[in-house]
Amino acid sequence: MRSSADGFDRAIAEAVRRITDATAEVPTGIVPIILIDGRSGSGKTTLAGAVRAAWPGEMSVVALDDIYPGWGGLAEGAATARTAVLEPIAAGRDAHWRRWDWAxxxxGTPMTTPAGTPLIIEGCGALTAESAALAPIRVWIESPAQERRRRALARDGETFRPHWEMWAAQEVRHIAADDPIAHATIHAEVP
Known part of the structure; x- marks a missing residue:
């Protein structure tokens, strides 16, 4: 009998394959930009890391967890990621932004994401109508609520537990307002 971890790993590997295939379709001279969106615990960070590991060269990864201004900042962090990172990179300029200091x-720390390097932006809120217009590869990752919660709390433990409901409500607002599922070019189902 296979474990749920095997199913998760297979689903991530399949999503990496689909993203890799999609990057082959990006016209020459255009820097691949990949947005990965989904609810907390769905596997966004794991998928971004797997794509980066499979990439045959340099690739920048920006996690919205490094941009959200605290637990109530999903919408603000997503807007900052778009204006401070995605828009400059899509225009061929370096992106200058500040990492949020959760402590x-x-x-906190000033950051630079270099122009001309393939880019992944991952996090809930990454995919909106505005960001979709700037990124040729757009992923929505879906996973059952119980598994998402289990993974998120295993990852972040007691730090996240008191904020789970507030964060989930922000995710619901993002999905209702921005319809990231409709803007995705790739839908990944992760158990």
Whole structure:
């Protein structure tokens, strides 16, 4: 009997294959930009890491977890990622942004994401109508609520537990307002 971890790994590997195939369709001279969106615990970070590991060269990965301004900042973090990272990179310019310092609750380290390097932006809120217009590869990753919660709390433990409901409500608002599922070019189902 196979474990749920085997199913998760197979689903991630299949999503990597589909993303890799899609990047082959990006016209020469256009830097591949990949957006990965989904609810907490769905596997976005794992998928981004697997794509990066499979990539035959340099690739930048920006996690919205590094941009959200605290637990109530999903919408603001997604907007910042679009304006401070995605828009400059899509225009061929370096992106300058600040990593959120979760310990101090304020903007922290200045960061630069270089132009001309393939880019993944991953996190809930990454995929909106505005961001979709700038990224040829757009992924929505779906996973059952119980498994998502189990994975998210295993990853972040007691730090996330008191914020789970508030964060989930922000995810619901993002899905209702921005319809990331409709903007995705790739839909990945992860057990």
């Amino acid at each position: 101090s609750g304020e903007p």
